[in-house]
Amino acid sequence: MVELVVFAVAAAACLVGALGVVFSENPVHAALSLVGTLFGIAVLFVAQEANFLAAVQVIVYAGAIVVLILFVLMLLGVDRVENLRVEPLVGQRAAAAVLSLGVLALVVGALASTGYEVTGPVGELDVTVADVNRLGESLFTDYLFAFEITSVLLVIAVVGAITLARRPRGEEIVDPGQAEREAQLARRMAEAEARAGGDGAGEGEGAEEAEGAEAGAAGEAAAEEVTR
Amino acid sequence: MMVALEVTPAWYLVLGALIFSIGAYGLMVRRNPLVMFMCVELMLNAVTLTFVTFSRMLRDTGGQSIVVFVLVVAAAEVVVGLAIIVALLRKRPHATADDVALLEG
Numbered sequence A: 001m002v003e004l005v006v007f008a009v010a011a012a013a014c015l016v017g018a019l020g021v022v023f024s025e026n027p028v029h030a031a032l033s034l035v036g037t038l039f040g041i042a043v044l045f046v047a048q049e050a051n052f053l054a055a056v057q058v059i060v061y062a063g064a065i066v067v068l069i070l071f072v073l074m075l076l077g078v079d080r081v082e083n084l085r086v087e088p089l090v091g092q093r094a095a096a097a098v099l100s101l102g103v104l105a106l107v108v109g110a111l112a113s114t115g116y117e118v119t120g121p122v123g124e125l126d127v128t129v130a131d132v133n134r135l136g137e138s139l140f141t142d143y144l145f146a147f148e149i150t151s152v153l154l155v156i157a158v159v160g161a162i163t164l165a166r167r168p169r170g171e172e173i174v175d176p177g178q179a180e181r182e183a184q185l186a187r188r189m190a191e192a193e194a195r196a197g198g199d200g201a202g203e204g205e206g207a208e209e210a211e212g213a214e215a216g217a218a219g220e221a222a223a224e225e226v227t228r
Numbered sequence B: 001m002m003v004a005l006e007v008t009p010a011w012y013l014v015l016g017a018l019i020f021s022i023g024a025y026g027l028m029v030r031r032n033p034l035v036m037f038m039c040v041e042l043m044l045n046a047v048t049l050t051f052v053t054f055s056r057m058l059r060d061t062g063g064q065s066i067v068v069f070v071l072v073v074a075a076a077e078v079v080v081g082l083a084i085i086v087a088l089l090r091k092r093p094h095a096t097a098d099d100v101a102l103l104e105g
Helices: A002-023 A027-047 A051-076 A092-113 A131-141 A144-165 A178-197 A200-213 A217-227 B009-029 B033-058 B062-091 B097-103
Strands: none
Touching: A002 A027, A002 B009, A002 B033, A027 A051, A027 B009, A027 B033, A051 A131, A051 B033, A051 B062, A092 B009, A131 A144, A131 B062, A144 B062, B009 B033, B033 B062, B033 B097
16 A cells, blocks of 8 residues: 555656656756656655665756756756747657657557566575665676776766867857847946936936947947937 | 555556656657757656666566666766757757757768
8 A cells, every 4th residue: 555655656756747847848847847757766766675776866866967957057048938839840749749659559568468577587686685785796796897887988978078068279258148238237337327417418428428438339239228 | 445456566667668758759849959858868767767677576686787877877978968068059059959960061
């Protein structure tokens, strides 16, 4: 009974989170829905006596990977809302739905064909030993070579990330919203100066001042705003 | 009287298949590269859930060891993938996955 309730709650969290990732228009909401799925799966790990993996799941996935994704979202300011109603490629959604339902049918069909039972040799598991001990023994005996290769993979990933994300020397930082923000700031400054100037004559003066002070396109835009 | 429903490992496998296909659908439908990334994470998680379930069904720790490797590969994939996305979005702030075709020579 307890297992049923745990499974129901965790599975609901997983499915709601997964649907949230796919169907939320705002990428930040999608990332937060992903956390729901990851927690649900961690709970299901605990329900299946994989306690260590549940902890790693929460620490690595929810703690590190989702935070990294959110960092990139915030850093690049790409958290704008995507309109999901337009469908740029005609028939893409229908084809995607057919394909994913096909994958689902394939997997469930394969399960049903074996009567939902596993085939093959069933190992001997000593339930008195903690899962961390068993996992450690397995990693450092049967999977030792793969474990070592994993470290090489991580080094390659770090080097690759630095190579990709670093700017070539001398290249300027491109800030997409910079011109807009500068124009806004100059406009506000000009408005404040106009207010400080007082009457109608002051406004024109402020505009001229703004034009004189700001040589760039941003300053000119601000001056136009004020004179209008 | 309430029927005592027993949670069999098959339930976990079906749940894993469901999450996998939802992730696959999202990967095919969404155009924001970061959301596509999250869909890949969904699919990876569905697979790890399946591995843990098989590990329990077969009474073998091997499945759990594989999950450790999947986690490491997912972390490496996120690092490199996000670096590519950062490099792409820095050039074109409103890029969608279609703009990656620019990488062609």
